[in-house]
Amino acid sequence: MNPSTHTRPSRTAPVTAALLSFVSLAALAACGGQPAEGAGDSPPPAxxxxxxxxxxxxxxxxxxxxxxxxxxxxxxxxxxxxxxxxxxxxxxxxxxxxxxxxxxxxxxxxxxxxxxxxxxxxxxxxxxxxxxxxxxxxxxxxxxxxxxxxxxxxxxxxxxxxxxxxxxxxxxxxxxxxxxxxxxxxxxxxxxxxxx
The missing domain is CATH 2.60.40.1250 (Thiol:disulfide interchange protein DsbD, N-terminal domain)
Structure with a gap:
């Protein structure tokens, strides 16, 4: 096998998915939103x-x-x-x-x-x-x-x-x-x- 043509499996896909998930949560928090799970459990704001x-x-x-x-x-x-x-x-x-x-x-x-x-x-x-x-x-x-x-x-x-x-x-x-x-x-x- 020619080393110059050998390709390693991509590791960027899981990292990209995790990064997108983190960015989505940060954007949601910045807009004052909450994740859907448990959204109705907190008391109303004062x-x-x-x-x-x-x-x-x-x-x-x-x-x-x-x-x-x-x-x-x-x-x-x-x-x-x-x-x-x-x-x-x-x-x-x-x-x-x-x-x-x-x-x-x-x-x-x-x-x-x-x-x-x-x-x-x-x-x-x-x-x-x-x-x-x-x-x-x-x-x-x-x-x-x-x-x-x-x-x-x-x-x-x-x-x-x-x-x-x-x-x-x-x-x-x-x-x-x-x-x-x-x-x-x-x-x-x-x-x-x-x-x-």
């Missing part, structure tokens, strides 16, 4: 932002600056229609002479408030027909509020929201009281369940 809409207002809630079991809950209250305002967080629980409801955010369960709810908006007073005292409100449009919180331990917690929106031209929406948003406290901090 998030640090959630939102809900009720009675003409969308509330977007997020967790930020979480360090050493302390952080900040930020809620943005956004009226859906133009010309609507929210009431001051300092309004009495039943309003002024029954008019209005305070913009409120409170926590229960594994979270505790570390201070008062504050709003990044100036308060102005308006006159409401039939009400003797001025009524404190925020300017029309979205209002961002913050609440410092801490977690004494892991577990479940609930954020409770209250608010009402009104327009000097179109009247008021039905007030919202104690709307619950649930979250859980883990070693990584508070997290909301991902939307289904």
């Amino acid at each position: 998030t640090r932002t959630t939102r809900f809409t009720e009675n003409g207002v969308t509330v977007t809630l997020s967790v930020s600056d979480w360090h050493a079991s302390q952080g900040t809950l930020t809620a943005v209250f956004t009226p859906e229609a133009k010309g609507f305002h929210l009431y001051s967080a300092d309004l009495p629980p039943n309003g002024i002479e029954g008019v209005g409801r305070p913009t409120a955010m409170a926590v229960t369960g594994a979270l505790k408030a570390q201070g008062r709810l504050t709003a990044a908006a100036d308060v102005r007073s308006i006159s409401v027909p039939g009400v003797d005292a001025p009524v404190p409100v925020y300017p029309d449009g979205p209002v961002t509020t913050t609440l410092p919180v801490r977690a004494d331990a892991g577990g479940d917690a609930t954020v409770l929201f209250g608010y009402a929106s009104c327009s000097t031209r179109d009247g008021c929406t039905i007030p919202v009281s104690d709307h619950p948003v649930h979250l859980r406290i883990t070693g990584d901090g508070p997290a909301f369940d991902a939307a289904p």
Whole structure:
């Protein structure tokens, strides 16, 4: 047998197949995918932002600056229609002479408030027909509020929201009281369940 014409069996086919398999798995992982086997076994992902809409207002809630079991809950209250305002967080629980409801955010369960709810908006007073005292409100449009919180331990917690929106031209929406948003406290901090 002539050595110059002798060919060895190819070893590149198994190596090429293994390399293609590895590249396919890497590409799948880079795109956020998972292999089909066991894909439905993991729990749904958690998030640090959630939102809900009720009675003409969308509330977007997020967790930020979480360090050493302390952080900040930020809620943005956004009226859906133009010309609507929210009431001051300092309004009495039943309003002024029954008019209005305070913009409120409170926590229960594994979270505790570390201070008062504050709003990044100036308060102005308006006159409401039939009400003797001025009524404190925020300017029309979205209002961002913050609440410092801490977690004494892991577990479940609930954020409770209250608010009402009104327009000097179109009247008021039905007030919202104690709307619950649930979250859980883990070693990584508070997290909301991902939307289904």
